Amino acid sequence: xxxxxxxxxxxxxxxxxxxxxxxxxxxxxxxxxxxxxxxxxxxxxxxxxxxxxxxxxxxxxxxxxxxxxxxxxxxxxxxxxxxxxxxxxxxxxxxxxxxx
Numbered sequence: 001x002x003x004x005x006x007x008x009x010x011x012x013x014x015x016x017x018x019x020x021x022x023x024x025x026x027x028x029x030x031x032x033x034x035x036x037x038x039x040x041x042x043x044x045x046x047x048x049x050x051x052x053x054x055x056x057x058x059x060x061x062x063x064x065x066x067x068x069x070x071x072x073x074x075x076x077x078x079x080x081x082x083x084x085x086x087x088x089x090x091x092x093x094x095x096x097x098x099x100x
Contacts, residue, residue: 012071019046024063024072 012020015036022032033043047059054069056062066072 016046016050017071019043020050020062020066020071023047023059024066 018036019032022035027035029043029047030040033040036043047062050056051058051062054062054065054071056065063072
């Protein structure tokens with residue numbers, strides 16, 4: 001475990017946790033914003049803060065790190081969850097892919 005990172009689900013803000021789950025389901029930033037009733041840029045800023053907090057150097061690394069820390073549904077390691085930065089469709093046809 002990396003020092004300085006709080007890994008418990010309760011230690012993430014509810015909105016940050018919701019963002020991780022929506023991204024994991026394959027929604028892009030604009031769709032996440034609509035689900036949460038916030039602006040697109042707000043979601044982008046929150047994703048950036050999540051990447052900094054979880055020490056992930058990109059959206060793919062954010063998904064991997066969230067899985068590693070058990071922050072996604074049951075901590076399903078290896079169950080997809082690639083974070084897309086190109087805004088494209090789900091990776092490899094996986095409906096649980098995270099994209100930007």
